[in-house]
Amino acid sequence: MNAVAATLRQSWVITLRDLKHWQREPWTPVFGIAFSVMLVLVFGYLLGGAIALPGGGDYLAYLMPGIFALSMMFGIEATMSAIANDSKKGVTDRFRSLPISGAAVPLGRAGADLVNSAAELAVLMVGGLLIGWSASGSVAATVLGVVLLLWLRFAMLVLGVFLGLTFRGEGGVTAVQVLVWPLGFLSNVLVAPESMPGWLAVLAQWNPISATAAACRELFGNPTGITGGVLADHALLLAALWPAVLTLVFLPLTARAYRRLSR
Amino acid sequence: MSLPPLVARGLRKRYGDTHALDGFDLEIESGAVHALLGPNGAGKSTAVNTFATLTRCDEGEVRVAGRDVRKEPAAVRSSVGLVGQHAALDEILFGRENLVMFGRLYGLSKSAASERADELLGTFGLLDAADRKVSTYSGGMRRRLDIAAGLIRRPALLFLDEPTTGLDPRARNEVWQTVRQIVDAGTTVLLTTQYLDEADQLADRITVMDAGRVVAEGSPQQLKRRLGGDRVLVTAPAHADLDRLAAALGGTADAELRQVTVEAGQDGGAAALTAVVRALDAAGLEVDDILLRRPTLDEVFLHLTARDAAPTGPAPTGPAPTGPAPTGPAPTDTASTEGALR
Ligand SMILES: Nc1ncnc2c1ncn2[C@@H]1O[C@H](COP(=O)(O)OP(=O)(O)OP(=O)(O)O)[C@@H](O)[C@H]1O
Ligand SMILES: [Mg+2]
Numbered sequence: 272m273n274a275v276a277a278t279l280r281q282s283w284v285i286t287l288r289d290l291k292h293w294q295r296e297p298w299t300p301v302f303g304i305a306f307s308v309m310l311v312l313v314f315g316y317l318l319g320g321a322i323a324l325p326g327g328g329d330y331l332a333y334l335m336p337g338i339f340a341l342s343m344m345f346g347i348e349a350t351m352s353a354i355a356n357d358s359k360k361g362v363t364d365r366f367r368s369l370p371i372s373g374a375a376v377p378l379g380r381a382g383a384d385l386v387n388s389a390a391e392l393a394v395l396m397v398g399g400l401l402i403g404w405s406a407s408g409s410v411a412a413t414v415l416g417v418v419l420l421l422w423l424r425f426a427m428l429v430l431g432v433f434l435g436l437t438f439r440g441e442g443g444v445t446a447v448q449v450l451v452w453p454l455g456f457l458s459n460v461l462v463a464p465e466s467m468p469g470w471l472a473v474l475a476q477w478n479p480i481s482a483t484a485a486a487c488r489e490l491f492g493n494p495t496g497i498t499g500g501v502l503a504d505h506a507l508l509l510a511a512l513w514p515a516v517l518t519l520v521f522l523p524l525t526a527r528a529y530r531r532l533s534r
Numbered sequence: 535m536s537l538p539p540l541v542a543r544g545l546r547k548r549y550g551d552t553h554a555l556d557g558f559d560l561e562i563e564s565g566a567v568h569a570l571l572g573p574n575g576a577g578k579s580t581a582v583n584t585f586a587t588l589t590r591c592d593e594g595e596v597r598v599a600g601r602d603v604r605k606e607p608a609a610v611r612s613s614v615g616l617v618g619q620h621a622a623l624d625e626i627l628f629g630r631e632n633l634v635m636f637g638r639l640y641g642l643s644k645s646a647a648s649e650r651a652d653e654l655l656g657t658f659g660l661l662d663a664a665d666r667k668v669s670t671y672s673g674g675m676r677r678r679l680d681i682a683a684g685l686i687r688r689p690a691l692l693f694l695d696e697p698t699t700g701l702d703p704r705a706r707n708e709v710w711q712t713v714r715q716i717v718d719a720g721t722t723v724l725l726t727t728q729y730l731d732e733a734d735q736l737a738d739r740i741t742v743m744d745a746g747r748v749v750a751e752g753s754p755q756q757l758k759r760r761l762g763g764d765r766v767l768v769t770a771p772a773h774a775d776l777d778r779l780a781a782a783l784g785g786t787a788d789a790e791l792r793q794v795t796v797e798a799g800q801d802g803g804a805a806a807l808t809a810v811v812r813a814l815d816a817a818g819l820e821v822d823d824i825l826l827r828r829p830t831l832d833e834v835f836l837h838l839t840a841r842d843a844a845p846t847g848p849a850p851t852g853p854a855p856t857g858p859a860p861t862g863p864a865p866t867d868t869a870s871t872e873g874a875l876r
Contacts, residue, residue: 277641281639284635284638284639285639288624288627288635291626292626295667296626360624361620361622364618365616366639368586369611369636369640370608370641
């Protein structure tokens with residue numbers, strides 16, 4: 272068997288194992304979805320009435336793609352805590368003592384997390400349709416939007432594996448759980464950056480998650496709330512590039528962290 | 535193949551200021567149980583993890599069946615099994631699922647993996663619990679499953695890092711049985727332990743280590759012989775004349791313990807005990823307690839690893855323990871126990 276096929280086979284075994292965890296203890300993924308649904312309710316109905324979009328448009332239609340992107344980003348917590356948990360329990364050490372590829376465990380994790388995120392996205396989209404959101408773009412554009420969302424999730428996965436391997440203590444996971452909030456909200460996900468003070472607006476525009484959310488709004492035919500700035504012309508490009516940059520930077524670091532793991 | 539299953543030379547590993555391994559040497563013979571005996575922090579896990587390619591040493595060389603762990607880690611991994619100090623199982627999966635998963639990672643097909651899993655579950659008496667989450671297992675069951683997982687590929691060399699720490703006597707016995715089965719099946723075992731009776735029970739050869747170095751090495755008998763033969767310990771009543779008692783018995787007195795130690799001669803412990811009783815009777819002396827003591831590995835251990843604490847108990851006929859244990863150059867693994875102790 273050649274090395275690539277063997278690695279894929281080993282990754283698949285790990286993916287099945289990770290998926291079985293959710294089958295046995297479904298609360299983690301169910302809670303993840305419930306959380307996104309809650310955000311839709313809070314921002315769509317509770318606060319949405321008070322939020323005016325620059326350039327006009329329905330706020331709920333603006334919000335949904337933002338929530339999609341946000342839930343992809345928040346997935347980093349699940350990845351990180353699963354990885355940290357494994358290495359704390361010693362399972363990672365056993366994996367490392369087996370004659371398997373070093374890439375198999377992270378790749379397997381990636382497979383499982385992408386399945387989970389795709390399911391979460393499907394639930395959110397169907398839920399969105401039920402409350403009046405719709406994607407009015409072409410089928411191809413809609414599919415591209417979904418691909419860009421999962422692409423962001425993939426970058427978050429790599430980052431999550433890296434963080435999970437590097438900061439294994441309880442503190443590490445908690446820190447990320449807290450940090451994702453300001454990082455997630457400092458974007459165009461919930462409100463248009465135009466309503467923010469100048470320097471914040473710049474930061475929010477350059478947030479990777481903003482690029483994905485803006486690109487999806489364009490592709491789904493939803494209001495973008497954009498009146499200028501980089502995302503006005505380059506949302507798609509940035510939505511493709513940002514995750515690529517993150518992956519390129521953190522994939523080697525992750526491989527290194529995995530090799531260097533030792534207790 | 536006549537290559538030794540494992541040879542390690544001059545291993546050094548530092549963690550900050552701690553020398554976890556400080557010039558450690560080891561050679562293991564094929565088909566035997568080799569015990570690595572040492573107190574907490576001696577460097578046992580560091581050594582084993584280095585052998586299993588999990589940890590990289592700063593200096594030194596390790597060859598497993600002739601292969602360098604640094605240059606050919608993949609080849610080494612496929613010929614050894616590691617059962618680490620802490621159970622490395624998936625708690626959410628069932629026992630059987632754990633074994634099947636590890637089997638598949640070893641490259642077995644689905645059916646081969648589940649066949650092997652059933653076989654191992656049977657061997658280790660876990661069939662009844664096979665379809666339960668590992669999180670519901672007792673410590674002993676977990677340990678057995680953990681060992682089973684290390685045996686999936688029938689490794690030529692199996693590392694067991696403290697396989698019985700934290701187990702009750704019954705579970706410990708079960709693990710001992712397991713280890714004997716493994717060796718009978720042809721696997722060489724390197725086990726680490728802090729328990730002397732465990733090394734005594736299981737090992738053909740024992741390496742005593744402390745502070746990252748080898749302190750002594752030999753068979754259990756050789757190590758015990760280091761402390762001389764049997765002896766009779768006589769405890770005197772509170773106000774008795776200890777020196778008179780010692781003179782009557784031909785032994786040495788220890789005022790603190792109110793004890794007289796009589797070394798047994800060539801005729802062995804029973805003869806010495808009889809002689810002591812006769813002498814007591816003849817002199818009309820009363821005593822509180824009479825004890826026949828065989829040297830235990832505990833004593834060997836305490837002597838060899840004594841650092842600042844002075845060794846307790848009567849001094850044996852052998853050389854007196856030398857303050858901080860390994861002061862001289864590290865003994866080589868081929869040195870006799872006499873030489874190793876210095
Ligand atoms: N990852 C690490 N970081 C820092 N120090 C370490 C690390 N691993 C081991 N040490 C130190 O190295 C020394 C040897 O540790 P090791 O775990 O090998 O001992 P051990 O003989 O297995 O002990 P125990 O019986 O408690 O398991 C100890 O002083 C320990 O604190
Ligand atoms: Mg240890």
